[in-house]
Amino acid sequence: MEITAKYNPVEVEDRLYSYWMENGFFDSDPDERQPYTIVIPPPNVTGVLHMGHMLNNTIQDVLVRRARMLGKNACWVPGTDHASIATEAKVVAKLREQGISKDRLSRGEFMKYAWEWKEKHGGIILEQLKKLGASCDWRRTRFTMDEKLSEAVIDTFIYLYNKGLVYRGVRMVNWDTAGKTAVSDEEVIHKDVNSKLYYLSYPIVGENASITIATTRPETIMADVAVCINPNDERYVQMQGKKVLIPLINKEIPVIFDEYVSMDFGTGCLKVTPAHDINDYMLGMKYNLPVIDIISNDGRLNEKAQILVGEDRFDARKKIVKMLDDADFLVRAEDYKSSVGFSERTDAVIEPKLSMQWFLKMENIAKPALDYVLNGDVKLIPDKFKNTYRHWMENVRDWCISRQLWWGQRIPAWYLPDGSFVVAKTVDEAFTLAQKKYCNINMDELHQDEDVVDTWFSSWLWPLSVFDPSVCGHPENKGNDDLNYYYPTNDLVTAPEILFFWVARMIIAGHEFRGKAPFSNVYLTGIVRDKLGRKMSKSLGNSPDLLELIAQYGADGVRVGMLLCSSAGNDILYDNSQVEQGRNFCNKIWNAFRLLKSWNIEEIPQPDYAAKAIEWFNSQFNKTLKEIYDNFDKYRISEALMAAYKLFWDDFCAYYLEIIKPAYGSPVDKSTYTATLKIFENLLKILHPFMPFITEEIWLILNNCKKEERKTIMLTPQPKPCAFDEKIAETFEQIKEIIINVRALRQNKNISPKQSFDLFVKGDFDLSFAGILMKLANLSQIARTENIIENTSSFLAGTNEYYIPLGNKININEELEKLKNELEYAKGFLSVVNKKLGNDKFVSGAPASVVASERKKQSDAESKIKILEENIARLQINNI
RNA sequence: GGGAGCAUAGCUCAGCUGGUUCAGAGCACCUGCCUUACAAGCAGGGGGUCCUUGGUUCGAAUCCAUGUGCUCCCACCA
Numbered sequence: 001m002e003i004t005a006k007y008n009p010v011e012v013e014d015r016l017y018s019y020w021m022e023n024g025f026f027d028s029d030p031d032e033r034q035p036y037t038i039v040i041p042p043p044n045v046t047g048v049l050h051m052g053h054m055l056n057n058t059i060q061d062v063l064v065r066r067a068r069m070l071g072k073n074a075c076w077v078p079g080t081d082h083a084s085i086a087t088e089a090k091v092v093a094k095l096r097e098q099g100i101s102k103d104r105l106s107r108g109e110f111m112k113y114a115w116e117w118k119e120k121h122g123g124i125i126l127e128q129l130k131k132l133g134a135s136c137d138w139r140r141t142r143f144t145m146d147e148k149l150s151e152a153v154i155d156t157f158i159y160l161y162n163k164g165l166v167y168r169g170v171r172m173v174n175w176d177t178a179g180k181t182a183v184s185d186e187e188v189i190h191k192d193v194n195s196k197l198y199y200l201s202y203p204i205v206g207e208n209a210s211i212t213i214a215t216t217r218p219e220t221i222m223a224d225v226a227v228c229i230n231p232n233d234e235r236y237v238q239m240q241g242k243k244v245l246i247p248l249i250n251k252e253i254p255v256i257f258d259e260y261v262s263m264d265f266g267t268g269c270l271k272v273t274p275a276h277d278i279n280d281y282m283l284g285m286k287y288n289l290p291v292i293d294i295i296s297n298d299g300r301l302n303e304k305a306q307i308l309v310g311e312d313r314f315d316a317r318k319k320i321v322k323m324l325d326d327a328d329f330l331v332r333a334e335d336y337k338s339s340v341g342f343s344e345r346t347d348a349v350i351e352p353k354l355s356m357q358w359f360l361k362m363e364n365i366a367k368p369a370l371d372y373v374l375n376g377d378v379k380l381i382p383d384k385f386k387n388t389y390r391h392w393m394e395n396v397r398d399w400c401i402s403r404q405l406w407w408g409q410r411i412p413a414w415y416l417p418d419g420s421f422v423v424a425k426t427v428d429e430a431f432t433l434a435q436k437k438y439c440n441i442n443m444d445e446l447h448q449d450e451d452v453v454d455t456w457f458s459s460w461l462w463p464l465s466v467f468d469p470s471v472c473g474h475p476e477n478k479g480n481d482d483l484n485y486y487y488p489t490n491d492l493v494t495a496p497e498i499l500f501f502w503v504a505r506m507i508i509a510g511h512e513f514r515g516k517a518p519f520s521n522v523y524l525t526g527i528v529r530d531k532l533g534r535k536m537s538k539s540l541g542n543s544p545d546l547l548e549l550i551a552q553y554g555a556d557g558v559r560v561g562m563l564l565c566s567s568a569g570n571d572i573l574y575d576n577s578q579v580e581q582g583r584n585f586c587n588k589i590w591n592a593f594r595l596l597k598s599w600n601i602e603e604i605p606q607p608d609y610a611a612k613a614i615e616w617f618n619s620q621f622n623k624t625l626k627e628i629y630d631n632f633d634k635y636r637i638s639e640a641l642m643a644a645y646k647l648f649w650d651d652f653c654a655y656y657l658e659i660i661k662p663a664y665g666s667p668v669d670k671s672t673y674t675a676t677l678k679i680f681e682n683l684l685k686i687l688h689p690f691m692p693f694i695t696e697e698i699w700l701i702l703n704n705c706k707k708e709e710r711k712t713i714m715l716t717p718q719p720k721p722c723a724f725d726e727k728i729a730e731t732f733e734q735i736k737e738i739i740i741n742v743r744a745l746r747q748n749k750n751i752s753p754k755q756s757f758d759l760f761v762k763g764d765f766d767l768s769f770a771g772i773l774m775k776l777a778n779l780s781q782i783a784r785t786e787n788i789i790e791n792t793s794s795f796l797a798g799t800n801e802y803y804i805p806l807g808n809k810i811n812i813n814e815e816l817e818k819l820k821n822e823l824e825y826a827k828g829f830l831s832v833v834n835k836k837l838g839n840d841k842f843v844s845g846a847p848a849s850v851v852a853s854e855r856k857k858q859s860d861a862e863s864k865i866k867i868l869e870e871n872i873a874r875l876q877i878n879n880i
Numbered sequence: 881g882g883g884a885g886c887a888u889a890g891c892u893c894a895g896c897u898g899g900u901u902c903a904g905a906g907c908a909c910c911u912g913c914c915u916u917a918c919a920a921g922c923a924g925g926g927g928g929u930c931c932u933u934g935g936u937u938c939g940a941a942u943c944c945a946u947g948u949g950c951u952c953c954c955a956c957c958a
């Protein structure tokens with residue numbers, strides 16, 4: 001069979017993924033094995049794969065595939081999030097393109113369009129994950145708006161309402177004037193914006209004087225209800241008990257005093273506008289001031305403003321400044337940099353707005369969730385996030401859970417004509433409840449709340465609802481077999497940005513409904529940035545086309561590229577060279593495979609060097625395997641991969657294969673071949689979690705698997721680390737040193753690698769390695785000697801001396817130079833050691849083992865110096 | 881403004897509780913090789929006052945303090 005010199009991933013990957021799917025290798029059902037579970041952080045249903053997903057899901061796949069090969073019943077549950085605001089925004093935009101305005105549609109009509117859109121575009125991202133090789137149990141795919149999952153959301157709402165934790169209230173919310181919805185604090189992005197600070201003069205009632213206030217928002221003066229001054233501000237003591245007039249509308253408002261106002265900002269006078277500023281709102285509450293809301297939901301001034309009615313708030317600002325200026329109320333305007341909130345979804349400037357919303361009381365339910373993390377039941381990786389988590393959970397604020405949208409789970413509250421409401425699962429239940437409270441009521445008088453719940457109010461149930469939605473809102477339910485088997489899950493892999501609004505809340509819900517945290521470990525990935533350190537995003541256009549990338553470098557190559565540079569919690573700076581490295585590694589594996597396939601196997605005796613090489617490699621293999629296991633235990637995935645990479649490339653290819661490789665056309669003995677196949681297969685198994693496709697492809701070919709046999713590497717056991725011979729690994733390090741010395745000698749002297757040398761050793765060289773050395777360093781013989789051989793180049797490796805006769809190629813001066821440099825270094829080294837050992841405080845204070853090792857250094861260095869001095873003396877005599 | 885973290889080779893990072901892991905790895909770089917597995921490769925090689933300044937100690941990349949620079953989170957004085 002012809003095997004190409006370059007690995008071609010495209011054909012292999014599609015074929016193997018289909019093969020895996022057809023055979024249900026990813027599927028998991030409860031059985032007697034130990035479960036290993038991951039639920040995917042559900043991507044937005046209409047989203048497309050970006051770098052962050054790629055990294056995130058690669059890590060999940062590595063963990064799942066490894067667990068599967070460790071004999072666990074591994075289950076990775078995929079799914080998507082309905083992402084109410086993002087998706088609704090997309091649907092609205094799409095409809096607008098078709099000339100349809102959302103305002104003209106009924107709720108039912110809009111939802112029909114939205115579902116159509118979801119059916120058409122939803123799940124593309126899951127198809128993209130398949131290209132990456134994600135080994136999810138696709139039968140279990142869930143969507144946060146599936147019927148049962150939506151029901152879980154409603155039940156949860158009702159449960160929390162009945163517990164007295166959900167309440168309705170007027171609050172200052174972050175209002176997105178474009179999306180016409182409240183957004184959570186977490187969805188507001190603050191940016192520094194260049195604006196102006198306007199100084200406006202407010203006439204004092206009954207006096208021919210005025211005071212000056214400073215504001216960045218002159219368009220809100222009509223909503224002012226007071227002017228506030230710090231009581232300690234001596235400049236304004238005479239203002240006690242006075243009133244001022246709002247310019248242009250001439251409305252009288254009181255002057256109040258509160259220490260909240262800072263004396264050194266602006267003029268020390270603050271206009272109080274409770275409806276349009278959160279701090280002013282607090283002040284207003286404190287002093288019982290009225291609230292005048294002059295901005296409507298779309299960001300335009302309403303009739304309460306009296307002037308500029310119908311103008312957009314930013315147009316109104318420009319116009320009112322002119323009006324104030326014309327009427328001589330504008331004292332001055334200065335440039336000012338202030339931080340303004342923008343909506344993460346629509347990029348509209350957030351308007352602080354009073355509105356009637358639903359809230360969840362967080363204080364009490366957050367406590368247990370904090371404890372899980374503090375006492376280590378839930379481990380954050382890396383644990384530096386523990387502090388941030390605690391800080392947030394200790395200062396948690398009530399969660400505004402209503403959104404003025406249609407795409408999502410509608411709030412199960414029904415209003416009666418008198419404005420009161422009942423909370424119930426269905427209109428029938430609501431009717432029954434309403435009848436109990438108020439006798440004469442007709443069903444058609446009930447009106448359901450128009451809002452939906454925040455998306456996170458459904459995704460916080462995710463680890464429960466993907467298995468058994470019926471326990472959400474019903475902690476008394478026992479839960480189905482799936483839930484009881486797979487929950488709590490093991491690892492969660494997600495981004496630190498959503499630690500609070502997703503991870504923390506999942507812990508809360510898990511505790512509330514199951515009394516257990518939903519996962520044991522939270523692996524927090526970094527943010528993928530470009531080479532300039534900018535976050536990869538669609539708007540910047542700095543994210544490569546991922547499907548293109550996979551097509552070009554192969555999924556395995558991309559996975560390796562991503563993983564190599566991503567330690568947990570650290571941002572990763574993406575560079576194409578990493579993916580190239582991944583691709584090159586695939587090719588290296590492929591070519592090692594080609595080499596094995598090219599050999600002729602014969603029943604001939606096994607050479608000594610081959611037996612020795614196998615012995616050494618097994619030791620090296622187990623040593624590295626232990627490192628890999630340790631790294632996985634600590635979630636150091638990039639380091640686990642690097643260890644496997646070096647094991648394969650350096651130890652297996654550069655040393656092992658080079659040793660056992662027969663001369664061209666010569667056969668390989670059967671026992672060496674068998675041992676090598678075994679080694680190679682084990683290496684493939686170690687690499688499989690990182691590089692599923694190429695390892696499967698090669699494994700299937702090596703084992704002559706027929707398609708109908710339905711075999712796969714992914715269900716074979718991972719090799720387990722065995723005890724290994726440390727001595728042989730140590731000795732081999734010295735062999736490597738010798739090899740490097742001999743090769744360097746050739747290079748320095750411009751001698752062809754084809755020319756072989758004799759090597760003489762003075763010291764206790766283990767001759768059982770002679771065969772290996774001869775092969776790798778191209779030596780014709782290795783012999784012990786006690787006699788000095790003339791015209792040799794010498795070097796030290798360990799404490800042994802090695803000589804290579806070079807005949808007339810020797811350059812005594814060069815040799816002398818080399819030896820003198822070494823001598824100088826050794827002497828310097830010795831003097832440092834001697835200084836240490838000469839220090840009484842060191843000898844008495846340092847641990848015995850440290851002192852002993854210094855003594856060993858001392859004697860080694862001394863003998864080394866002796867050898868070097870002898871050799872130098874000898875060469876100098878010869879040279880004369 | 882409050883909190884957290886980071887600073888080690890050109891780049892990305894290891895370096896656990898201070899002493900052989902005498903400053904490490906991968907990539908990049910330089911030199912020589914088209915050596916029948918692999919030029920997506922092979923062989924060899926050069927790169928670091930471990931951010932500054934102090935302190936603790938027999939001994940500091942490692943612990944403490946100060947300064948500088950950067951990152952993130954939280955809050956948002958109009």
